[in-house]
Every structure is written in C-alpha cells, then in structure tokens.
Amino acid sequence: MSTPAHILKKYFGYDGFRPMQLEIIQNVLGKKDCLVIMPTGGGKSICFQVPAMLMDGTFIVLSPLIALMKDQVEGLVANGIPAAFINSTIDKDQEADALQKLDNGKLKLLYLSPERFLSQPMFNILKEANISGFAIDEAHCISVWGHDFREEYGRLGIIKKQWPQSPVIALTATADKISRRDIVTQLKLTDPEVFLGSFNRPNLSLQVKPGQKVYREVKKILSRHHGESGIIYCLSRNSCEEVAEKLEFDGFSAASYHAGMEKEIRTKVQEDFKKDKVNIIVATIAFGMGIDKSNIRFVIHYNLPKNIEGYYQEIGRGGRDGLPCETVMFYSYRDVMILRSFCEESKLKDIQLAKLKRIQQYAEAAVCRRKILLTYFGEDLPENCGNCDVCKNPPTSTDGTIIVQMALSALARLNENVGIGTLIDVLRGSQKSYLFQQGYHEIKTYGAGKDHSYDDWQHFVLQMLHHGYLEIAYDQNHVLKITEAGREVLFKGRKVQIVSVYDSPEVGKLMVKEEPEKTQKQLFAEGLFEALRDLRKLIADSKGVPPYVIFSDVTLKEMAAQYPVTREEMGAISGVGEFKLEEFGEVFIEEIIGHILKSDIKSSGIRGKTQFETLKLIRDGKSTSEIASLRGIHESTVYGHLATLLEQGLIKDVSPYLSDLEMDQVKKAIEAVGATEPLTPLFNYMDGKIHFGKIRLYLSFSKSGGK
Numbered sequence: 001m002s003t004p005a006h007i008l009k010k011y012f013g014y015d016g017f018r019p020m021q022l023e024i025i026q027n028v029l030g031k032k033d034c035l036v037i038m039p040t041g042g043g044k045s046i047c048f049q050v051p052a053m054l055m056d057g058t059f060i061v062l063s064p065l066i067a068l069m070k071d072q073v074e075g076l077v078a079n080g081i082p083a084a085f086i087n088s089t090i091d092k093d094q095e096a097d098a099l100q101k102l103d104n105g106k107l108k109l110l111y112l113s114p115e116r117f118l119s120q121p122m123f124n125i126l127k128e129a130n131i132s133g134f135a136i137d138e139a140h141c142i143s144v145w146g147h148d149f150r151e152e153y154g155r156l157g158i159i160k161k162q163w164p165q166s167p168v169i170a171l172t173a174t175a176d177k178i179s180r181r182d183i184v185t186q187l188k189l190t191d192p193e194v195f196l197g198s199f200n201r202p203n204l205s206l207q208v209k210p211g212q213k214v215y216r217e218v219k220k221i222l223s224r225h226h227g228e229s230g231i232i233y234c235l236s237r238n239s240c241e242e243v244a245e246k247l248e249f250d251g252f253s254a255a256s257y258h259a260g261m262e263k264e265i266r267t268k269v270q271e272d273f274k275k276d277k278v279n280i281i282v283a284t285i286a287f288g289m290g291i292d293k294s295n296i297r298f299v300i301h302y303n304l305p306k307n308i309e310g311y312y313q314e315i316g317r318g319g320r321d322g323l324p325c326e327t328v329m330f331y332s333y334r335d336v337m338i339l340r341s342f343c344e345e346s347k348l349k350d351i352q353l354a355k356l357k358r359i360q361q362y363a364e365a366a367v368c369r370r371k372i373l374l375t376y377f378g379e380d381l382p383e384n385c386g387n388c389d390v391c392k393n394p395p396t397s398t399d400g401t402i403i404v405q406m407a408l409s410a411l412a413r414l415n416e417n418v419g420i421g422t423l424i425d426v427l428r429g430s431q432k433s434y435l436f437q438q439g440y441h442e443i444k445t446y447g448a449g450k451d452h453s454y455d456d457w458q459h460f461v462l463q464m465l466h467h468g469y470l471e472i473a474y475d476q477n478h479v480l481k482i483t484e485a486g487r488e489v490l491f492k493g494r495k496v497q498i499v500s501v502y503d504s505p506e507v508g509k510l511m512v513k514e515e516p517e518k519t520q521k522q523l524f525a526e527g528l529f530e531a532l533r534d535l536r537k538l539i540a541d542s543k544g545v546p547p548y549v550i551f552s553d554v555t556l557k558e559m560a561a562q563y564p565v566t567r568e569e570m571g572a573i574s575g576v577g578e579f580k581l582e583e584f585g586e587v588f589i590e591e592i593i594g595h596i597l598k599s600d601i602k603s604s605g606i607r608g609k610t611q612f613e614t615l616k617l618i619r620d621g622k623s624t625s626e627i628a629s630l631r632g633i634h635e636s637t638v639y640g641h642l643a644t645l646l647e648q649g650l651i652k653d654v655s656p657y658l659s660d661l662e663m664d665q666v667k668k669a670i671e672a673v674g675a676t677e678p679l680t681p682l683f684n685y686m687d688g689k690i691h692f693g694k695i696r697l698y699l700s701f702s703k704s705g706g707k
Contacts, residue, residue, distance in 0.1 A: 004029075007053045008046070011079045013555075013577035018043045020195050024169070025050050028133060031167045033160075033189040035139070035180060037377075038197035040173045040316030041294075045072060048135040048169050052108045053081065057132035061111045064138050064150060067270055069111040071292035071546070076109060078549045080579030085111035086122075089267070102129055114152045131166055134159050136187065139170035140309070143182035157188040164190075173316055174309040177378055178475045199312070199377045203319045204327050206369040206388035208362075211332025214302055215246060221300060221328055222252060222280070229273070230298035232282045233305070233314055235338060243302060244282040254280035274546035276537060285310065293546065294321040295553045300328050304335035304363060306342070307355035308376050311362075321554040331363040354478055358465075366395045366499045367466040375468025380485045400498030401489065403449070403460055404469060408482055408490045410445035411470070416481050423480060424457040463498050528595045529560040535591045539584065550584065551575055563592050566648050593650065611641035615650060618642075624657060639693025643700035654701045662690055666698040675699055 004025050008014050017025075020036075021043055027034045028051040038044045052059035063069050069085040076083035084098035084107055101107040102125075116122055136142075142153040159168055170183055170192075184192055209217060218232065234240045240256040247254035255269045255278045272278040274293055285305055299318040305311035311329070319325030336356070343352040362372050370385035384391045410426050411418070418426075425432055426440050429447025440446060449457060464470045469486035473479050488494040518526075533547070533556060540547040551559075555575030564570040570585045571578075596612050597619070617627045624642075628635040645651045658666075669685045676682060679695050 002054060004050050004054065007050050010578045011053065011081055012046065013573070013575045013580060015574065017046075020197055021046055021050075024195050027193050027195075028167050028169055029054060031133075031165065033168045033187075033192040034170070034195060035184055035189065035192050036169060036171045036195045036197070037175050037180065038171070038173065038195070039199050039201055040313060041201065041320035041322070042173070042197050044137075044171045044173070047171070048133070049076065049081070049109065052132060055132035057105070057130035058102055058107045059109050059133050059135065060117070060126065060131055061109055061135045061137060062114050062117055062156065063111055064113060064141055064153075066113070068137070068292060069113075071274070071549075073109075073111055074545050074549050075292065078545065078580070079577055081109070082107050083109040083111070086116060087111075087113055099125065105130060114150070114156060118152060118155055118158075127162065131163055133167045133169070134163070136168065136170040138172060139183050139187075140172040140175045140179055142170075142186045143175070143179040154186055157186055160188045160190065168192075174313045174377070176309070176376065176474075177471075178473075196378075199374050199379050200370065200381065201316065201319070202370075202385065202387060203322055204315055204325050204387075206315075206373075206385075207326075207328045208369070208389060209328060209330050211303070211330040211335065214330045215243065217328075217330070218243075218300060218302070219250065221298060221326065222247075224326070225298050227279065228297040229276065229293065229295055230280050230300065231296060231314075231317060232280060232300045232302055233285045234282060235285060235303035235335065237284055239302065240282045240284055244280075247280060247282070252280055253278050254282060256282045258284040274548075275540065276547055285314070292320075292548075293317075294548045295323075296320070296325060297323075298326045298328075300330075302330055304329065304331050304339065305359055306339050306352070308359050308362060308373065309355070311359060312373055312377075321548075321552045323553060323557070329363065331360075336360055350478075351474060354472070354474055358472075361462055361465070365462070365466050366390060367463055371468065372466040375466065375471075375483075375485075378471070378483075380468050380483075395499050397497040397499050399495065400460070400463075401494075401496045403452075403498065404464055404486075404489050404496045406445060406448050407457075407461060407464060408469065408486050410443065410448065411480055411482060412490065413443040413445060414440065417479050419478050419480060420458070420461050424454055424461065427457055428452070428454060460498060467496070467498075469496070524599055525557075525560040527599075528563065528592065529556055531591060531595050532556045532559055532588065535588065539587070551580070551588075559588065559592065563596060565589055565593055565596075565650070611644045614638055614641035615645055618651070636691050636693035639691070639697050643693075643696045646697065646700045646704055649704075654697060658694055658698060658701070662694060663698055663701075665690060666695055670702075675702075 004017070004022060008017065020038070024034060024036055024047040028048060036044055036047055048059060048061065061072075066087050066089060069087060070089070073083045073085045082101065084101060086095050086098055098107065098110065102110055112122065117126070136156060141150040142156065159166075168187060168189060170187055170189065172183070175183065180194065184194075222230075232243060234243060237258040237260045240258050244254045244256035255272065257266060257269050261269075269278065269281065273281050285301070285303070296318040299315045301311070301314070305314065315327040318327060339356050340353065343349055343356055346352050358376070362369065365372055368381070368384040368391050369388040371381045374381045384394075386392075407423065407427060411423055414423065414426065422435075422440070425435055426443065426446055427449035429450045435441050452460070461470070464486070465472070467485070468483055469489055470480050471483050473481050482490070485494070489496055536547045536550045536556065540550050543550075552575055555573060558573050558575075562569070562573065564573055566589070567581065567585055570576055570589055571581050576585070593612075597616050613631060614627055617630060622630065624635050624638045627638045631638075639657065642651065642654070642657055646654065665686055666682070669682045673681045673685050679692050682695050683690075683692060
C-alpha cells in the first residue's frame with residue numbers, strides 16, 4: 001500500500017516533508033477537518049494533494065483564482081497526477097471531458113471556483129460523485145476581518161451539511177487571530193485542528209524607501225536583476241500602464257496587468273510572464289496575480305499597500321522556491337491619503353482604516369521589519385532578522401524594559417480594555433474629564449510616565465506593537481491586549497531594547513557586503529545552471545507550459561551543483577519524481593554531460609568526474625595508451641574509467657578496447673573461478689596476460705547486458 005512518503009517521492013520528487021505537512025496529511029487521511037495557516041511557498045498544496053492520491057474518490061479544491069487553478073493543474077499533470085479544473089477559460093468539450101473523468105473515478109483532484117461550485121448544476125453533479133474531501137484555498141476570503149473578503153465564500157458552510165463525512169481543509173497564507181476564528185465559524189468546521197506554520201520567510205529581503213523619484217529608484221533595482229522575473233505593484237490602472245510603457249521604452253521586458261484590461265490581453269500577459277517571455281509584470285495592488293510561479297526574484301511596491309495582510313501575501317509571491325528575493329516598498333503620505341479615501345467609501349470603513357494605519361506604522365518603523373510582520377500574525381521573533389533595511393542600518397537603541405513594563409502594567413490595571421490614546425493619557429496623568437469619569441485616575445500607574453511627552457509615548461507604544469508585546473483586538477473596538485511576549489516582560493524579567501529618540505534608518509543606504517571572487521567551481525555551476533535553464537525553456541515552450549512546471553530553479557541549481565550523469569544520480573535530485581525522471585531525465589543528463597565535456601574539467605573543480613577527461617579524449621579519437629600518456633596515469637586506470645563510462649551508458653561499444661580473443665579468455669576465467677572481487681584470482685588464472693583494467697571493463701560490459 002502507498003504511503004504519504006511514497007507519494008511525495010514518486011510524484012513530487014522530494015525525500016522528506018516540510019514541517020507540519022505530514023501531520024496535516026495524516027489529519028486529512030483520518031477524515032478530520034483542519035485549518036492551515038502557512039506562508040506562501042510553505043507547501044500548502046502538498047497537504048491536500050498527497051492525501052488526494054491516497055484516498056478513494058476525487059478531492060475538490062475551491063480557489064478564487066483562475067490562474068492559480070491552471071498553474072496547479074499543469075504542475076500536477078506534469079507530475080503524472082490526474083487533475084483538472086473547470087472555469088470560464090475552458091470550452092464545453094473540455095468541461096465535459098473533466099466531468100466524464102469525475103464520473104468514471106479517473107480524477108484525483110478537481111479545481112473549481114466557489115461560484116461554479118455553488119451553482120445548482122455543478123452542485124447536483126457533485127452530490128452524485130464520489131468525493132474524498134474538500135480544500136478551501138485562500139480561506140481568508142471567508143472572513144470580513146481578512147484583506148480580501150468575498151461574499152460567495154460565506155456560503156461554503158453548506159459543504160459540511162451536504163458532505164458531513166468528508167474532511168475539509170481550509171488553507172491561507174495570511175490570517176490573524178480574528179480571521180482564523182471567523183474562518184472556522186463560517187465553514188462550520190467540526191472540531192478542527194489548527195496548524196499555524198511559521199510566517200518567517202528569511203529569503204525575502206525587506207526594504208522601505210521614500211516615495212520620491214520612484215521610477216529612477218526602480219530602474220536601479222532592476223539593474224540588479226537582469227533577465228530575472230519580478231512584479232511591480234501600483235495603486236492605479238493608469239500608473240500600471242505608464243510604468244510598464246516607461247520600462248519598455250528603457251529596454252526592459254515589461255507588461256501591465258490589471259482588471260480593466262480585456263480578458264484575452266490579460267490572459268496573454270499572464271501566460272507570457274509564466275513562460276518567461278516577459279520578465280516584469282506591473283500590476284494593480286487590488287488585483288492579485290494568483291500564479292504559482294516559483295522563480296520571482298523581486299517584488300516592488302510602487303505605492304503603499306492598503307494593509308499588512310495584502311502586503312505580506314504580495315511579497316510572498318517572490319522566492320517561492322526558497323532562493324533569495326528582494327522586496328522594496330515605496331512610501332509617501334500621498335499614498336496614505338488616497339488609500340484613506342478608498343477606506344472611507346468602504347462598508348468596512350473602520351476595519352480598513354485601522355489596518356491602513358498599521359501598514360503606515362510599518363513603513364515608518366525603526367524596528368526590524370520582519371519582527372513587525374511576524375508579530376502582526378502572532379509569531380514572536382526574539383532576534384532581529386539581519387535581512388531588512390533597519391537591521392542593515394540600525395538606529396541607536398537603549399534598554400527600554402522599565403518603560404515597557406510601565407505601559408504594560410497600566411494596561412493590565414485597565415483590564416486590557418482601552419485603546420492607545422487612553423493608555424497614553426493614563427500614563428501621562430492627563431486631566432481629561434473622561435479619565436476621572438471612568439475612575440482611571442485612581443489606578444496605581446496613573447501619571448507614572450508624565451516625564452515623557454505624548455509623542456514619545458506614542459512612539460514607545462508603537463514599538464511595543466512592532467515587537468509583539470501588545471496586539472490590537474480589532475473585533476473589540478480596537479482595544480489593546482498584552483501578548484504572551486508582553487507577559488514575559490511584565491512578569492518574567494524579559495529585557496527590551498527600544499529606540500529612545502526616534503532615529504529613522506537612513507533609508508535606501510544599505511550595507512553591502514563585498515562579494516568574494518567566485519571559484520572556478522562556482523563559475524562552472526552558474527554556466528551549467530544557465531544551460532539547464534535554456535533547455536528547460538525549450539522543453540516548456542514545446543509543451544506549452546511554464547518552465548517552472550518542468551523543474552524549479554531550486555532543482556536546476558541542485559543539478560548544477562551535483563551534475564548527475566546517471567538515472568540513479570538524477571533520481572536523487574530533489575524535485576525529480578519518477579514521472580519526470582522518465583520524461584525528462586535523459587535529456588537533462590545529456591545536457592550536463594555535454595557541458596562537462598565542453599569545460600576545462602581540471603580547473604573547474606568538478607570532483608568525482610575524472611572519467612570525463614578520459615571520455616573527452618576518447619571522443620577526440622585518442623587510444624588508451626595515448627590517454628594514459630597525456631593524462632599521466634596508468635593505462636589500467638584508463639580502462640577503469642571506460643568501465644565506469646560503460647555502466648553510465650556513455651559508451652556502448654567495447655570492441656576498440658577488448659578483442660574477441662581477450663573477451664573469450666576473460667569469459668572462460670569467470671566460468672572457472674567466478675566473477676570475483678578483488679580481481680586477483682581472475683588475473684592469476686590468466687597468468688597475468690590480461691591486466692586488471694581490461695578484466696574490469698569486461699565485467700562492466702557483461703553487467704550491462706553484453707555477452
């Protein structure tokens with residue numbers, strides 16, 4: 001019987017699961033509901049794709065993003081997994097084919113939008129089908145507290161009513177505590193297990209720059225990413241088109257992408273980006289790309305995003321393969337004013353204004369930016385990240401333990417039931433009438449912080465929020481709450497560093513480490529990686545799929561570092577499953593061998609491939625004795641190389657190196673004493689007339705099917 005580990009290796013090419021994945025998979029296989037909060041690129045899809053392959057029936061995946069459906073299905077099919085999607089981009093024949101496979105039980109995963117799923121015809125079809133479970137992707141859309149609320153998601157609670165025995169797995173990359181509770185309630189999940197992964201994406205560098213001369217600064221960033229894929233987010237459709245036109249005029253491969261474009265044009269732009277025909281997409285913040293492209297190397301926010309959830313999800317589209325990705329946000333007060341006007345027109349005005357204020361505070365912060373992001377989602381990062389502009393150019397900090405304890409103590413005495421303004425008024429001993437009416441003037445810490453100005457206290461409290469000692473309860477009229485980290489400061493003596501006087505980091509002036517000169521081995525690997533990328537694109541274009549569907553950049557980099565030249569070596573590369581090994585293994589091995597043979601093998605630092613120097617000379621028509629002389633090695637060693645090359649399938653014919661008479665003699669010796677290791681008995685049986693190298697070559701020839 002197949003196991004999750006077997007499915008993972010066979011279809012996805014991975015030797016082990018990432019944190020939490022196996023536990024989640026076992027939860028789904030046990031037909032239990034669960035909520036999974038895991039950052040973009042954290043491997044959420046594996047959590048339902050693996051159990052879908054192990055369960056009887058079809059797993060239904062509900063996603064709001066048409067492009068993401070197509071991406072995931074292309075990837076699954078490329079791995080040999082029967083999957084399909086039904087949405088407005090396919091014709092009736094394709095839809096009929098998918099439904100036929102569903103009816104015949106030949107489909108393991110079917111992707112639908114919530115709207116299509118809830119339509120009466122589709123709902124009736126699914127009621128008669130063998131459904132193994134449900135995955136609700138982008139589950140934050142269910143909650144009004146999320147950053148992308150969609151009303152149709154609110155009706156998905158019907159799933160547990162119609163299919164009470166089928167497990168439901170809800171997944172999202174960004175959901176704070178309030179949204180998590182709301183998702184569970186709205187979906188009517190039965191005693192769900194909640195899996196909260198780390199939001200930390202250390203491969204993303206974080207930087208905020210002032211919103212002046214933005215286009216000039218963007219060009220500087222792009223110069224560091226020549227030929228690489230990236231996204232630039234803009235606030236309006238017009239600015240998308242203007243920036244894209246400027247970039248094209250300046251020689252960059254760029255295209256705009258927003259909801260106001262004709263569907264056919266938008267689809268073409270998206271496909272060109274996925275297939276590396278266009279390097280840069282300039283998109284509206286409001287319109288999510290929703291693609292599974294793994295090799296995005298930079299994400300630029302031309303304007304301030306409207307909230308932290310959206311910002312984190314947008315930068316999360318970069319570096320999904322785990323390789324470095326540069327993220328830069330440009331911030332201006334003009335952006336704040338524009339976004340405020342959007343919030344004022346919203347039905348959820350108060351929520352959106354509060355969340356806009358938090359992203360504004362993030363942009364202005366003098367605290368490790370990763371700490372701010374992680375604490376927003378309830379995760380404590382004890383140390384600074386070292387990969388953001390604040391960490392690379394830190395402001396002066398001092399011990400702020402007493403100040404923070406003072407504020408936390410006051411908040412505790414106020415029953416954690418006041419907002420920032422009231423807390424500061426109490427700390428400063430304000431004479432405002434409402435404090436006396438509420439009796440706040442009687443608490444022990446009233447006026448304890450009167451030596452600091454209101455602005456100073458506001459700065460301190462914001463830092464406490466950024467460090468994760470406080471959090472805002474948006475669903476309780478935005479009152480402050482003390483976190484677990486805050487309680488450690490208040491009761492367990494945890495020390496705190498704060499910026500005593502506002503000292504903004506010198507924005508944009510990052511410390512750049514001088515790169516050491518690259519070794520020959522590094523240069524070889526880089527050259528091989530580019531050759532493999534070209535080959536991947538050639539194959540992808542011929543199949544009409546994005547290059548990353550064939551192999552990810554991470555897989556190609558491992559190939560370039562390990563240079564596998566046999567099926568066994570190629571099968572050990574992460575991301576090369578059985579299906580892809582059969583389909584693409586040989587052609588990639590040939591490319592690697594070709595690259596090795598074109599290189600100066602000695603100086604390139606390739607280890608364990610000395611036989612390729614011999615192979616290169618063989619292809620130049622040199623004899624074994626000439627090769628031994630040229631390389632300064634024994635001729636028997638050359639024969640050992642030939643044996644290895646024969647086993648690897650790199651030479652087929654041994655007649656130039658072994659005569660019929662010699663082969664006959666070795667064969668008779670084997671019949672007499674057996675194919676022994678070491679080879680001395682065979683050597684002695686033939687009175688030393690045939691040397692060890694030739695004996696080894698014959699054994700390899702025999703092992704590979706020769707007679």
